[in-house]
Amino acid sequence: MTRESEFSGEGSKSGLSIGQMSELTGVSRRMLRHWEEEGLIYPIRGLSNYRQYMQDDVARLERIVTYREMGFNARQMKALLDCKTPLALDELQGQRSRIDEKIQHLRKAADRLDRLIAFAEGRSGNDSAPTKIDQEDRYFSEAYERWGTSRQWLEYAERKASHSEQEQKKDMTRLKDVESELAQAKRKGLAPTSDKVLELIDEHRQALSWFHVTPSMHVILGRMYVADPRFRRHYEQLEPGLAKWMLVAIETAARANGIDPATVKWE
Numbered sequence: 001m002t003r004e005s006e007f008s009g010e011g012s013k014s015g016l017s018i019g020q021m022s023e024l025t026g027v028s029r030r031m032l033r034h035w036e037e038e039g040l041i042y043p044i045r046g047l048s049n050y051r052q053y054m055q056d057d058v059a060r061l062e063r064i065v066t067y068r069e070m071g072f073n074a075r076q077m078k079a080l081l082d083c084k085t086p087l088a089l090d091e092l093q094g095q096r097s098r099i100d101e102k103i104q105h106l107r108k109a110a111d112r113l114d115r116l117i118a119f120a121e122g123r124s125g126n127d128s129a130p131t132k133i134d135q136e137d138r139y140f141s142e143a144y145e146r147w148g149t150s151r152q153w154l155e156y157a158e159r160k161a162s163h164s165e166q167e168q169k170k171d172m173t174r175l176k177d178v179e180s181e182l183a184q185a186k187r188k189g190l191a192p193t194s195d196k197v198l199e200l201i202d203e204h205r206q207a208l209s210w211f212h213v214t215p216s217m218h219v220i221l222g223r224m225y226v227a228d229p230r231f232r233r234h235y236e237q238l239e240p241g242l243a244k245w246m247l248v249a250i251e252t253a254a255r256a257n258g259i260d261p262a263t264v265k266w267e
Contacts, residue, residue: 015052025061038074112161119157122148155211175207183239192249201249215257216264222250
């Protein structure tokens with residue numbers, strides 16, 4: 001159906017009904033009513049107060065559809081429809097700038113999404129020096145094998161994809177600071193069940209910021225610090241016996257939260 005054929009027949013002076021207008025233009029009746037309410041189109045009212053659309057309405061509606069596809073809102077479209085080209089240019093150029101900003105935002109969102117997908121699939125995307133790549137990729141792959149099917153892995157991937165390298169370094173610094181305080185506490189002879197140490201243990205749990213670590217999960221991680229030679233070596237270098245001492249503190253903190261260390265689960 002075309003504009004010309006629709007208005008060429010007998011009775012064309014009465015115009016088109018809202019249904020005919022919708023079929024001709026592909027614009028829904030709801031949207032036609034909305035644009036009328038916004039003052040963008042002005043159908044006349046015929047017998048029984050029914051809307052009637054004339055050729056000028058169709059031409060105007062085609063312009064409205066064009067501007068809508070360019071992202072203009074009703075207020076902007078109304079201004080454009082009723083002004084001359086020189087005055088419209090500022091609005092058109094302004095919209096072009098706004099679209100450029102949206103494109104840049106979407107590109108950044110797409111890049112972040114690509115990173116999230118890569119991490120969620122177990123691909124580290126490390127582009128550092130070759131030796132560092134080998135080491136970090138190995139740790140990343142091992143972590144993926146251990147935790148890759150868990151909910152926490154997705155949480156970790158989300159954080160890794162959204163945080164800058166500087167933010168990730170800040171997180172690591174926070175964890176190292178807490179570990180250093182725990183080593184000093186043990187060196188001073190503080191009991192792992194003391195209030196001060198339990199406060200530090202809770203800080204340690206919260207400093208594991210790659211995903212939310214519950215007290216129950218902290219117990220499981222604490223046992224890994226003792227059982228895994230690499231973690232144990234890391235804590236031994238900070239202070240001899242630190243991994244086992246921390247595990248006692250972690251289990252004590254769990255009991256304080258009403259958790260039996262003997263029945264803990266990865267939540």
